[in-house]
Amino acid sequence: MTVGAGGVFYAAFLSRYATVFSYRIEGTEIDFKKDFDELAPAIFGIRLPQNILFLNTEGAAALLREKYPQLASVAVHKDLTEKRVEISVSARSRDIIWCAPSQCYWMDKSGIIFEEAPETAGLLIVRINDVTKEEYAFGEMPLEPQRLARILRFVEVLRAHALGWDSITLKNRQMSEVVVLLAGGAEVRFNLLSTSDKLYDAFLKIASEVNMADIDYFDLTVEDRIYYRERK
Structure with a gap:
C-alpha cells in the first residue's frame, strides 16, 4: 500500500510521537503546564492532544504575558527532538x-x-x-x-x-x-x-x-x- 505525502502529514498530526512530552520552565515558580492545557485550542490551533508541531510560540508567549502581568518578558520555544516546550521568563522589578x-x-x-x-x-x-x-x-x-x-x-x-x-x-x-x-x-x-x-x-x-x-x-x-x- 502506498501512502502519499498527505497521509504522512496526517499521521504526524495525530501521532502520539508529536505530543508534547515535557516542559522546561526558567525564571519562575509558575507551573505553565496547566495554562497550556487550558489554552491548548488557542496556542496549538487544534483541539486534539497537544501537538508540538502546531505550537504557536509567539501566540503562547503573548497569552502568558496577558495572564501574568508580573512577568516582564516571556519567551516560548519548542524542542522537536525532545518534544519539549521551553519557557523562559523574567519578572518585573518592584521599583x-x-x-x-x-x-x-x-x-x-x-x-x-x-x-x-x-x-x-x-x-x-x-x-x-x-x-x-x-x-x-x-x-x-x-x-x-x-x-x-x-x-x-x-x-x-x-x-x-x-x-x-x-x-x-x-x-x-x-x-x-x-x-x-x-x-x-x-x-x-x-x-x-x-x-x-x-x-x-x-x-x-x-x-x-x-x-x-x-x-x-x-x-x-x-x-x-x-x-x-x-x-x-
Missing part, C-alpha cells in the same frame, strides 16, 4: 509603590501595575499617591512611561541635593499635575507636560538662596517659568 485610595500596588519603571503592595513610608522606595482613580487592575498603566519618568527624574534631583519629601501625589491625570510635599512643608507643583531639567535647575537655585521653612510653595507648572510664595 515604585503606586497608591490609589483603596489599594497600593507594585509598579516597575515601565509603569505597569502587577501586584498588591503594602502602604509604606520613607524614601527608600518611591511611593506615588494617585487621587484620580479609586483602584486599578493588574496589568494597567496609570501613567504614560514618559510622564512617569519625569516624576522619577525629579526624585533623582531631590536625592542628589539631599532634599527629602513627605509625599508625591498625582492630583489631576488629564492635566498631568503633580504635587510634591517637601520634608520642610513646602509644596512643589509641576506639570508633567512641561517640566524639564531647566526648571529643576531653577528650582534648586532658588531653594539654595531662600529659607525653605519660609516657603509655602514653588510653582513649576508654567513652561520656562518658576514662581514661589512665602508663608504669611
Whole structure:
C-alpha cells in the first residue's frame, strides 16, 4: 500500500510521537503546564492532544504575558527532538509603590501595575499617591512611561541635593499635575507636560538662596517659568 505525502502529514498530526512530552520552565515558580492545557485550542490551533508541531510560540508567549502581568518578558520555544516546550521568563522589578485610595500596588519603571503592595513610608522606595482613580487592575498603566519618568527624574534631583519629601501625589491625570510635599512643608507643583531639567535647575537655585521653612510653595507648572510664595 502506498501512502502519499498527505497521509504522512496526517499521521504526524495525530501521532502520539508529536505530543508534547515535557516542559522546561526558567525564571519562575509558575507551573505553565496547566495554562497550556487550558489554552491548548488557542496556542496549538487544534483541539486534539497537544501537538508540538502546531505550537504557536509567539501566540503562547503573548497569552502568558496577558495572564501574568508580573512577568516582564516571556519567551516560548519548542524542542522537536525532545518534544519539549521551553519557557523562559523574567519578572518585573518592584521599583515604585503606586497608591490609589483603596489599594497600593507594585509598579516597575515601565509603569505597569502587577501586584498588591503594602502602604509604606520613607524614601527608600518611591511611593506615588494617585487621587484620580479609586483602584486599578493588574496589568494597567496609570501613567504614560514618559510622564512617569519625569516624576522619577525629579526624585533623582531631590536625592542628589539631599532634599527629602513627605509625599508625591498625582492630583489631576488629564492635566498631568503633580504635587510634591517637601520634608520642610513646602509644596512643589509641576506639570508633567512641561517640566524639564531647566526648571529643576531653577528650582534648586532658588531653594539654595531662600529659607525653605519660609516657603509655602514653588510653582513649576508654567513652561520656562518658576514662581514661589512665602508663608504669611
